[in-house]
Amino acid sequence: MKTLGKIVGGVAGTLAVLVLLFVAYARVFGFDAGPWRPGLWIRGETVTAHPDDWTFAKDRGGNTMVQTRDHVIPGLAFSVTTARFIHDGDLYLGSGYATGVMMPGARRWNQNIVADPVVRVRIDGNVYDGRLVYLDDQEIQEAICRDYGQRISLLWQPGYFIHLWRFEPLA
Numbered sequence: 001m002k003t004l005g006k007i008v009g010g011v012a013g014t015l016a017v018l019v020l021l022f023v024a025y026a027r028v029f030g031f032d033a034g035p036w037r038p039g040l041w042i043r044g045e046t047v048t049a050h051p052d053d054w055t056f057a058k059d060r061g062g063n064t065m066v067q068t069r070d071h072v073i074p075g076l077a078f079s080v081t082t083a084r085f086i087h088d089g090d091l092y093l094g095s096g097y098a099t100g101v102m103m104p105g106a107r108r109w110n111q112n113i114v115a116d117p118v119v120r121v122r123i124d125g126n127v128y129d130g131r132l133v134y135l136d137d138q139e140i141q142e143a144i145c146r147d148y149g150q151r152i153s154l155l156w157q158p159g160y161f162i163h164l165w166r167f168e169p170l171a
Helices: 002-027 053-059 109-115 138-148
Strands: 043-047 064-069 077-089 089-100 118-123 127-132 160-169
Touching: 053 077, 053 089, 064 109, 077 109, 077 138, 138 160
Parallel strands: 043 127
Antiparallel strands: 064 077, 064 118, 077 089, 089 160, 118 127, 127 160
């Protein structure tokens, strides 16, 4: 029995060391989210001056990533790839939910934002620090759906709803 305990302890210790090494690697070199999986810290050139008008980002290719602060494990980053929308020069990030699923329950990054709205957003390799504010203005929500509805058919699918967050600079 002592041998089994030593083996289990050795395996657990090795796994703990491997996890710590991976987290240290991800912290130093980044671990970007993929199209279908979350990541940790995002990489890119940090931009300190926020643009007054985000219209330039409307035609930029590539993914939009958002990095949140994990609300369960302090100090750990959690990043995802999401949709970006530009309306009246403001930047909005979208999070899709099936009808009946309450926000923020289905999305870890939304739960993180509710707990701490400070985020990092990467667009076209540039990283912007700021905070996300939930958009509860129905008129702006409908205007964004009209602007993007033909290009993003998910906005119009029955049983699906896009929650929007407005990106703001840190005050």
